[in-house]
Amino acid sequence: MTFTLILQFTNDNEYFPLSYSLIADGLCSLTLESLREGFQVDEQKNPLLGLEGRWELLRRLGKALKLHQEYFSISENAPLRPGNMVDYLFKEGSDRPRRKDKYVVRTESLFKVVIDGFAEIWPPSRTTVGDVSLGDVWPCDALKTSSTAADSTDHFVVFHKLSQWMTYSIMEPLETMLNIEWEHSNLLTGLPEYRNGGLLIDLGFMTLKPEEEERGLVNYKHNALKPGQPAVEVVPTFEPSDPVIIEWRAMTVATLDRIAVEVRKQLNLPNLTLAQVLQGGTWNAGREIASVSRPNTKGPPIAILSDGTLF
Template identity: 40%
Template sequence: MASSADAAAAVALLRRPETIRERCHALLALAEADRLPHFALRPERLDAAADYVVDTIRTRHPDLAIPYHARWRHFAAGGRDRWGGLAAGLRGREPAEIARMRVELCVVSVLLDAGAGAAWSYTEPATGAVLGRSEGLAIASFDAFRAGLFSGDPVRRPLRADADGLARLDAAALGRAFQAGPGNPLEGLEGRAALMRNLGAALRARPDLFGAGPPRIGGLYDRLLGQAGAGGLPARAILAAVLDGFGPIWPGRLVLGGIGLGDVWRHSLAAPGGPAAGLVPFHKLSQWLAYSLVEVFEDAGVPVSGLDDLTGLPEYRNGGLLLDLGVLSLRDPPLAAAPLPVGHEAVVEWRALTVALLDRLAGRVRARLGRPDMPLARILEGGTWAAGRRIAAELRPGGGPPLRVVSDGTVF
């Protein structure tokens, strides 16, 4: 049995973005040797995939002024700047307090973003717009935040997310806010509500990160601000704080030395001789949250460095792009017809190959655009994620993914 020190070292290793990248690229090397059990790789299709992504970028962003792949894009669904409208009413408030509010809105919204399912939608009360998937989840969470759903004092201080407000949130209240019901089913509703309650408990457990009286998510802004140096705030510091502070919230996952690992899964061929053998970390939601928080700090005048230390995101749009364009193919095609649990080795393999192949795609996209320094966070937003949605809509009614992954409301 591993010592507690060994377990702590393994957990730290699995939280490093370098480990995500290394283990995913190691599985890609096995794919190149045709040694993976579930997927075959056709590397000659990468150039066509890069062309498709570049075409998507030039169509959506002809000036190449691409924002980060962040939650803030969804808050502007339909061309309506909802955060800008809310912020206009906050003039005169302390800038640091506005930044704390943005951190809180961003965290709860990202953590509630796991796949909604094709049958769910949200009708925005202010406009009557009907929105599904990520956009619908974003606007539903935005409206819920504005209404004080996550605040312990929703009447006097609605625009906050604190331990008191999160601890009392149940599935019924969240379902009402998200308009979920028998005719509008939201996948993973119970899991989402439990995640919010777990988040409240995590805030209470870490006053060093979130403050006290009551602890609030926005305390993370102040903690990270103290880590900014002359070169700004490292992106990896944002991810480390997210994984450290929110690590305990993930339910029903692998545990090492009493510490929950979060978005870490088993693959029989992963790191067979290394520490934490057989484990592949992804931290998809945490990395997307880190990308989203970058914008908060930069808008507050704090530059963020080392953005490409973080990885591409292993979710069904990026991964679906690779399947739909033939870069990857299933060895057992009937798997595409069955709902797969997120821990199924085929899903783990698909996600790992997605992370590694996004690095390969990004190099080709940068070369085609003549922008060698374009951050991966912009390539994800302008290109791969949007291209994955585009090709899915071209190939399947409703634009669903090529593989069906069972969501518990906490992964995708």
């Protein structure tokens, strides 16, 4: 079924004969029912949180491909595909000297494609400045002071978690298959998601204030009464925009930097990257401790009422 679903995004054409390539038109025409069938979603046997949000995100991805042809088109009338960003990246890196037969590409160039080229995929309900949606950027009340102006952005915290996750995920295969060396990869941050953040809660490094935990449990009870909610273990529950979630995610990013420093010292591996610490360390550890702490669901210690674009 999943393979059949993927085919709906694709087509055969003169540029990619007998191949299946993700294209903008296929994404824009995707229906909610097709996505439901493709993922075999069943409210009782196989629930999927945020299905409608994920569907809308995929359709917005198709729109983004059409709006940013500078990244996703290789020639006039050619299909608009995410993979065409590779041609853009090679052009961006054409002025860089090669190192040991490797193509040197700035990480900033890839992140520009992701953050600018995919800007339209984020829900319009996210933080905006003027008419511009900022994506995974949130006002943090803890950073406000008595002198903070009403229209100030000084207290905004920038996560771009899915954008950075996508960037990390693109970097590795391009490095392996296309012999690319990424310059300035250390500019990317740790990922503020539920495995990394859940690890810090489950280990007792961070704890909820009693009044916030109580409020989160009330939220859980209210949400559990809604039709179609899957059975989950009782944990404090909050909206993505809740100050608790914003502070939790911000502290996770800051703490991951400290963890990476200590891991490098302990292993005597000064060149160990933050991505390696995340993938082989904190994320996996977060999953394992969750399976012990909440064996029925293996979920996080704090739940986010996800719209499919934040988890």
